[in-house]
Amino acid sequence: MAKQWENWSGSLQFSPEQLEKPESVGELQQLVGEVANRSGTIRVVGRGHSSTPLVATDDTLVSLENFGGVLSTDRERCEAWVRPGTMLKDMGEELLEADLAVHNLGDVNVQHLGGAVGTGTHGTGKNLGNLSTMVLGVKMITADGEVIERHIEDDPDFLRAARVSLGTLGIFVAIRIQLLPAYQLHRQEWCTGVEECMEHLDELIEENRNFDFYWYPRSDEVKLRTLNPPGESAQIPYADLLKEGQDWAPNIISKARHLPFDEMEYCLPAEAGPSAFRAVRERILKEHRRTVGWRTLYRTTASDDAMLSSSYNRPTVTLSLHQNAGLEFWDFFRDMEPIFQAHEGRPHWGKKHTLRAEELRKLYPEWETFQKIRRDLDPRGLWMTDYLRDLFEGRL
Numbered sequence: 585m586a587k588q589w590e591n592w593s594g595s596l597q598f599s600p601e602q603l604e605k606p607e608s609v610g611e612l613q614q615l616v617g618e619v620a621n622r623s624g625t626i627r628v629v630g631r632g633h634s635s636t637p638l639v640a641t642d643d644t645l646v647s648l649e650n651f652g653g654v655l656s657t658d659r660e661r662c663e664a665w666v667r668p669g670t671m672l673k674d675m676g677e678e679l680l681e682a683d684l685a686v687h688n689l690g691d692v693n694v695q696h697l698g699g700a701v702g703t704g705t706h707g708t709g710k711n712l713g714n715l716s717t718m719v720l721g722v723k724m725i726t727a728d729g730e731v732i733e734r735h736i737e738d739d740p741d742f743l744r745a746a747r748v749s750l751g752t753l754g755i756f757v758a759i760r761i762q763l764l765p766a767y768q769l770h771r772q773e774w775c776t777g778v779e780e781c782m783e784h785l786d787e788l789i790e791e792n793r794n795f796d797f798y799w800y801p802r803s804d805e806v807k808l809r810t811l812n813p814p815g816e817s818a819q820i821p822y823a824d825l826l827k828e829g830q831d832w833a834p835n836i837i838s839k840a841r842h843l844p845f846d847e848m849e850y851c852l853p854a855e856a857g858p859s860a861f862r863a864v865r866e867r868i869l870k871e872h873r874r875t876v877g878w879r880t881l882y883r884t885t886a887s888d889d890a891m892l893s894s895s896y897n898r899p900t901v902t903l904s905l906h907q908n909a910g911l912e913f914w915d916f917f918r919d920m921e922p923i924f925q926a927h928e929g930r931p932h933w934g935k936k937h938t939l940r941a942e943e944l945r946k947l948y949p950e951w952e953t954f955q956k957i958r959r960d961l962d963p964r965g966l967w968m969t970d971y972l973r974d975l976f977e978g979r980l
């Protein structure tokens with residue numbers, strides 16, 4: 585019987601005919617075979633923290649929540665094999681026991697590894713790539729039910745396609761990731777004015793391992809957040825230090841978020857960041873201040889080479905808009921989106937946006953290469969839904 589499914593914020597709801605939680609690769613292969621034989625559709629879901637309909641289907645939804653845990657670690661090479669249904673928080677704890685840690689995390693650490701990699705989830709830091717950049721190899725079930733294994737050493741182009749693939753090449757069942765020796769970070773949070781922040785923005789980005797800022801439309805002030813190795817903490821004379829703390833990186837980069845929200849985030853060429861932020865601020869102050877109290881977040885990520893990464897081939901600034909879950913957000917987001925598009929923005933795959941293949945293919949130089957790899961692996965479209973066809977091929 586179809587049961588209603590909803591994402592974290594409640595803004596995405598659908599009723600899959602079946603929700604399956606296989607416990608082994610064999611079970612998953614059998615399921616893939618059954619659904620493929622009746623020409624059905626499968627979508628794989630992580631923690632359901634995306635708010636675009638990437639996982640929406642009226643057929644079969646597969647959760648890999650029974651595919652959790654670190655499979656093996658290699659401290660010398662700083663690598664691990666991890667199952668895709670591992671929550672990032674749990675992965676951080678398990679890896680710390682092996683004296684290893686990820687290079688970065690996003691704002692929260694409750695996503696599954698498979699889901700976070702699948703959309704190119706990122707944190708902040710000019711020299712730090714999104715989480716998909718740590719993927720060195722994958723084992724995945726393809727549409728014909730086979731388990732394939734690919735590594736960066738022998739098939740780099742496949743890895744560049746698979747890293748950010750939105751669950752459309754196959755289902756990851758194990759992921760080999762590059763790590764760092766476990767390390768600590770000192771986190772500081774500061775309050776200052778917008779103009780002070782913008783005047784010193786380049787040095788703030790340059791001089792801190794992780795730097796981002798939130799702008800609050802109601803107070804028109806900003807909160808700066810810096811993370812640095814102990815002993816190299818930030819000194820910011822024009823800002824007030826609000827709080828600070830130190831811990832192992834996986835315990836201190838992310839924060840718990842209890843209040844659900846909806847979000848639009850665009851990834852822009854780094855040099856366009858300041859002018860896009862000024863345009864966003866001006867527009868929100870003029871049109872949306874009364875209805876939107878939530879902050880705008882400014883972050884940076886390093887360039888990478890995954891075909892569908894929103895940081896593909898360019899150092900990136902990301903700008904995200906938030907609205908409390910349950911409040912109207914589309915009027916606000918739709919009004920702001922042209923600013924991002926005017927700055928050649930690429931939308932975060934898991935956050936609200938209105939772009940489809942017509943616009944997206946112009947933003948991704950290897951778009952067609954990715955689509956060919958996808959069609960070759962899945963000619964009938966086992967992993968495809970109307971939304972994904974729209975996204976990849978064009979409006980229906």
Ligand SMILES: Cc1cc2nc3c(=O)[nH]c(=O)nc-3n(C[C@H](O)[C@H](O)[C@H](O)COP(=O)(O)OP(=O)(O)OC[C@H]3O[C@@H](n4cnc5c(N)ncnc54)[C@H](O)[C@@H]3O)c2cc1C
Nearest residue numbers: 630631632633634690691696698699702706750751756934
């Ligand atoms: C509170 C909150 C905070 C967030 N913070 C950030 C942030 O700081 N930075 C950022 O970039 N994003 C952020 N996001 C967005 C979020 O990280 C992404 O949407 C991410 O993809 C969600 O992970 P998930 O495990 O919920 O995956 P889902 O949303 O369930 O799935 C995402 C995609 O991954 C695919 N997928 C999942 N598992 C597999 C698998 N085993 N094999 C193949 N494909 C798979 C799915 O099919 C889908 O296409 C945030 C979202 C929320 C709600």
